[in-house]
Amino acid sequence: MSLELAQRFTEILLALAFLQQSAEHMSGPNAARALFLTRAVLCLALLTGVYSDWSLVALSIHSIAVLHRYNGPYNGGSDRMGLLILYCLTLSHWLPEGPLTQTAFAYLGVQVILSYFISGWVKILNPAWRSGAALRDVFAFSAYPVAENLRALAPHPRAMRTASWAVIGFEVLFPLALLNQTLLIAALACAAAFHIANACLFGLNRFVWFWLAAYPSILWLQSRLIAPA
């Protein structure tokens, strides 16, 4: 995958993710309508691909207004991934063509890898995660389950331990998928399924769209680092 193609895929997926987010804000009970109407219009401009450079700059400046409005990210990690993609894309468009452009886009790919690996590493160091007790607590009393009946999953220690190790194993082994393109595509499909499961069980739908938007960067990075098998 060429850099230009990966950038374009990322622009389209990011614009769609921001549009979905903006539509929710504009129609929700606590809508900051004018703020997100502006973002939606800029995303439509980015989707067309005309003046992408300027659309990205405008979205980057606009993102600062959104951060100030909510005194930080509205939805934690998913918003941060959206901003990381936006800033890396903007830099990769505006930095002088060559190694700097590539480094800015590669940084996004590296962060996608780290988002899985670090998340798995901190869990593997925690005895509560290794025993399944942490996942039990997520279901038992955290604010995340989307329905009260999902809390009934908590008192099943074997299932909690198995699910914990499945998540930990996938996350810490994810970087190995870079060794082969087919393996990477399979790993990204598993990762997408993982995000969809989190969206269904915990209501974290924005993670799905922002992480998907970052995947072209890792596919491009893999093709740059390792020749196709």
Place this chain on the structure above:
Amino acid sequence: MLKTCALILPALIPSWRFFQTVEASPRVEWTLLATARETPSKWHPLRPCPETVTPLQMLARLFWNPARNDALYITSCAERIALGLCPHSVGEITTRILRDITTLPIHSCTKLMQFRLVFVAHNGTELTRETVFLSTPVATLR
């Protein structure tokens, strides 16, 4: 400028430590009062989870989930308040409660709203609840 940098930097250099530990989890509860000195008798949960969500609803929420995302934002605000009083977060929660209760039939003598943050944790074998924040009563919108 310093604040803008503080807001942008965590996005540029993320920590990615999702669910490193599962800490006590906040619940926001509100009550209505006739006077600021009144002792609240009943606390209502703010936007409680439904009992069930069907698989079809779960799939639909992949594309359309504004209420849930706002609930997650309220949780973030509650966590920010617990870390140290954050007037912005208090304001965000207050605004949402006041907006929600305008649709409820409220007794005419209740003129004030107050909310509290209750943190739920797992203490060995049972769940415990601890109130960590009590807001100053504010006038309702009616």
